Amino acid sequence: MMMKKAELLAPAGDLARAKTAIRYGADAVYLGGRSFSLRSRASNFSMEDIKEVCAFAKEYGCAVHVTVNMIPHDEDFEGLKEYLIALQEYGVKAIICASAAIMKICRECAPKLEIHCSTQMSVTNSEGAALMHDVFGADRVVLARECTMEEVKKITAVSKAETEAFIHGGMCVNYSGRCTLSNRMTLRDANRGGCAQSCRWQYHLYDGSEEITDDPLFTAGSRDLFAADQIYDLMAAGVSSLKIEGRMKTEYYIASIVSAYRRLIDEIAENDGPLSEERMAYHRKEILRGENRETWSGFYEEKAEENSLIYHPNSDANVNHDFLGTVVSYDPISQTAVIETRNPFSVNEEFEILSPRKENRIMKVTWIRNEEGEYLERSKTPMAHLTVPAPFEMKKEDIVRRAG
């Protein structure tokens, strides 16, 4: 019997990125509305957008989860019931929340919505998971990123609620967002959606009163989680959902990371067991093509020691220039495609075309023509519309990146 696939849950910072994640293979997307959500600054979803993404997701058999994960004070509840009722009507599957009060209100006024207990509730043990299910009515518990693999296995084995685990993306250097650094430095409340990422700022570092001058400026941000090597164990443990973090990330990041994890999860399920080192090397490389920060495997196998931090800004600025553009149109008669450019490329370079739910395809760029009909040796201008040969069919919004 084929191994049960876990859900691939992807972030969506806005409507375009939600559609990208869905088209590139997510089983579910999570997003925040303009109220009641952490990362409210990353939440560009109006009520109309949420309705639209639900309709779009339905076509693909994809679920929509909405974060209602602020830590509310008394004055924060106004309009909550109406909001939850509207989400239920639009066909949202679940809300992700970090407050027992919001869970209770949701159960009363929008009982068809599943309740997913946010990672902000820091569930790190079986008793905690049981409490969330039995007392607060949670259908799913998003486990704290601070759990080890052994803990994930133990909790999942006994939990009546489904479990969800993070597999990729940003980590908080504090304890899953339980942090007041941003509040103190900027008066922006991290627990009400205002985190200014103060841990990633650049600081002068002192040893006592003496500045350490032979170092570049210091940051305290965490490396990103990269748990490709843990996917088999998480699936074998029965974890229901594998979550990618990153509602602030670009469409290119979403397309490349989601499609790479889609293929990894499918292959593990089909193989019904762990993959060979050769196949894992392929998947690791594919996933990391979209990543631009240093990574580590999180708390699954290790403690948060030196290898979990990004100490210097340069190590955080490994900017990825592989994203060359998106396909605007394809003409099967002339076998050409128009590309809207992002990063520069030259004649004789190889493109890798990422199409939703397809193997990536490689082609050589033998010529480049601009909108004035002139032939170029090199594309230098971002957002230009350039025509290139297209030896196979491409679709609007396919991603073009440098082959590598």
Ligand code: SF4
């Ligand atoms: S400032 Fe850094 S550690 Fe604090 S909540 Fe924001 S991301 Fe997390």
